[in-house]
Amino acid sequence: MMVKSSTYTSIVIIEPHGILREGLRALIELETDLRVVGEASTGADGVRVVQSTDPALVITDLAPPGTQGLRIIEQLRAASARVHVLVLTAYCTDEYIRAALGAGADGYVLKDAGRAELLQAIRSVIAGQKYFSEPVSARLVSGYLRRNEPTLGAAAGVFPRITEREREVLTHVALGESNKRVALALRLSVKTVEKHRANLMRKLELHNTASVTLFAVRNGLVPAQYADQPPGDPPPMVATAVRP
DSSP states (O other): OOOOOSSOEEEEEEOSOHHHHHHHHHHHTTSTTEEEEEEESSHHHHHHHHHHHOOSEEEEOSSOTTSOTTHHHHHHHHHOSSOEEEEEESOOOHHHHHHHHHHTOSEEEETTOOHHHHHHHHHHHHTTOOEEOHHHHHHHHHHHHHHHHHHHHHOTTTSTTOOHHHHHHHHHHHTTOOHHHHHHHHTOOHHHHHHHHHHHHHHHTOOSHHHHHHHHHHTTSSOGGGGGSOSSOOOTTOSOOOOO
16 A cells, blocks of 8 residues: 655646546555645636645646636635646647746646656646646747747847857756757757857856846746746756657
8 A cells, every 4th residue: 555755745636627637636646745635626616725725736727617718827826825836738829828827837738748747747846947848848949939030130249159059059948948858859969958058158158047047038038937937957857848
């Protein structure tokens, strides 16, 4: 018989479909350090459960019944000052992704994710990192590069001698991804990513990951919320999912 750890991370699940809630609970409770302390099928019930249990993490679908659109994330933030919010959804559009991150989501995972990825997302978000499924990460990076390309192309003084590849590496790093995950996303070796990273930091006179993130925020490569991330790389295997 599995014995739960005396120290565990408390989790609330908000999911309108009962079979999915049951599956999530069963999957999570196979882990000795994770415990589901409440669940709900509607946003209103979910907020009440969070208020009464004060969990470390909420896993929520987008716009469950009883909420107006993506307001569920804002309501959860208001219900608990310490809670982290991990979105688990079937939606992978720029509109939904940007809205969820703007509302304060800490992670965005698609419902076709496997058990290993979901657990990685849970542990990443709990550790204070951002986590995105591969297609979500790809949309984020390509969207920011595409939206800022005219500006970046003309800003030779701001981006001295930065190559397109170095700019891609910069954006991934600013989103909180480890060198290993950036390598997977760009189909490069880890050593090549490390070289690009070192080159761009030297050219831009940046000295650590926090300064890379701040630079990316100030120049419109990533949203302003990333300026509040803790400095330093995410630990190995606790990082953003990216395109292989």
